[in-house]
Amino acid sequence: MLIKIARPSDCQASEITPESLYLSRRAVLGASLAGIAAGALPGMALGAEPSRYADAAPGAAPGWFTDKLGTARWQAITVKDEPITPFKDATHYNNFYEFGTDKGDPAANAGSLKTEPWSLVVDGEVAKPGRYALEDFVKPYQLEERIYRLRCVEAWSMVIPWLGFSLAEVLKQVEPTSKARYLRFETLQDPKSMPGQRSSFALIDWPYVEGLRLDEAMNPLAILAVGMYGRELPNQNGAPLRLIVPWKYGFKSIKSIVRISLVAERPTTTWESLAPTEYGFYANVNPTVDHPRWTQARERRLPSGLFSPNVRDTLMFNGYADEVASLYSGLDLRKNY
Ligand SMILES: Nc1nc2c(c(=O)[nH]1)N[C@H]1C(S)=C(S)[C@@H](COP(=O)(O)O)O[C@H]1N2
Numbered sequence: 001m002l003i004k005i006a007r008p009s010d011c012q013a014s015e016i017t018p019e020s021l022y023l024s025r026r027a028v029l030g031a032s033l034a035g036i037a038a039g040a041l042p043g044m045a046l047g048a049e050p051s052r053y054a055d056a057a058p059g060a061a062p063g064w065f066t067d068k069l070g071t072a073r074w075q076a077i078t079v080k081d082e083p084i085t086p087f088k089d090a091t092h093y094n095n096f097y098e099f100g101t102d103k104g105d106p107a108a109n110a111g112s113l114k115t116e117p118w119s120l121v122v123d124g125e126v127a128k129p130g131r132y133a134l135e136d137f138v139k140p141y142q143l144e145e146r147i148y149r150l151r152c153v154e155a156w157s158m159v160i161p162w163l164g165f166s167l168a169e170v171l172k173q174v175e176p177t178s179k180a181r182y183l184r185f186e187t188l189q190d191p192k193s194m195p196g197q198r199s200s201f202a203l204i205d206w207p208y209v210e211g212l213r214l215d216e217a218m219n220p221l222a223i224l225a226v227g228m229y230g231r232e233l234p235n236q237n238g239a240p241l242r243l244i245v246p247w248k249y250g251f252k253s254i255k256s257i258v259r260i261s262l263v264a265e266r267p268t269t270t271w272e273s274l275a276p277t278e279y280g281f282y283a284n285v286n287p288t289v290d291h292p293r294w295t296q297a298r299e300r301r302l303p304s305g306l307f308s309p310n311v312r313d314t315l316m317f318n319g320y321a322d323e324v325a326s327l328y329s330g331l332d333l334r335k336n337y
C-alpha cells in the first residue's frame, strides 16, 4: 500500500525520506524494527597507508587492493568547483537497506559483513562465464579515481571520490553474446550478516537487484568501484564491489555485488518492482520529471543543516548530459523515468 503525502514545495529533509518513509509506514503494521544487531565499526583498523584524504579514516585494505593503489590513476575524472563531501557524511548517511532503513544504520551495522573472501559470478549471455575470487576478477583492470556527483532519488546529493574500473572493460573480457541486451546485478543475500534481510517487515524481495541496458553499461562513466577517498570501500558503502552510474539516481548503484548476469530481457529490479509509479528502470537524474511525491528540480548537497540547507539546482543527467544524453535520443523520458 502506498501512502501519498502532500507534495512539498521545496527540498526539506523532514518531508523527503521516500524510500525509508515507504518502508517505515509499512513497518507500523508490525511492532518495531526488530532484529537489527549491533556490529563493530567496519574498516577502522590501524596500520594502513595514510590516505590522500586527510579526513578519511584509514581502512584495513586487503593486499590486492594496496597493490592496485600503487598504479591507480588519480583524478581521472573530477567535478569542477564543487567540494568533495566530507568522508564522515559519505560514510554515516547511507542507504543500504540490508543493514536497516535509517541513514545511520549501515554505519552502525555493516561491520558484520564479511568481505574476505568474496566471490563474484559472471554468467548468462557471455562467451566467457566464470566464478572469480574478487582479487582475480579485479586483476586485469586499471584502477582510476573518479570524482562523481551522487544524486539520491530522495533529493540529497554528495560528491564522492570513488576508486574503480571501467565496466566496459569488464564486458570486453567476458564477451557478451549477440543475445545480451541487459545486465542484471545482484547483491549478497546473507541474513546472518544482514539484519535487514532478517526483518519480518522488510518488503524488499531479497536479494537487491539492479539492471542496466548493455549500451548504458558500456558508457565510459559506468564503473565498478572497490574504493573511495583513497582507500577500500567501507562496508556501509557497498564493500567490496559496487556499481557506480553517476547520471542515474543512487538506487541504481547497487552495493556488495555477488553476481553480474548478461540477459536478453529487461530484468525486474528492486525499487521498480516495489513502487513502479515512483521508481523507474531508467532512473536517470532529471530535474524536469518530478517524483509523484516531491520535486526533483532541486537537491540538498551534504553536508546540509537547518541553517545552511545547501540547496542547489539538480542538473539534467546529474551534470553528465554531454556524456550520456545520446543514449536516450528518441526515448520519451517522461514515460521512461
Ligand atoms: N544492495 C543495496 N544497494 C544499494 C542500496 C541498498 O539499499 N541496497 N541503496 C541505494 C541507494 S537508494 C543509494 S542513494 C546508494 C547510496 O550509496 P552510499 O550509501 O554509498 O552513498 O546506494 C544504493 N545501493
Ligand SMILES: [Mo]
Pocket (backbone or CB within 6 Å): 095, 151, 152, 153, 154, 249, 250, 251
Ligand atoms: Mo537513494
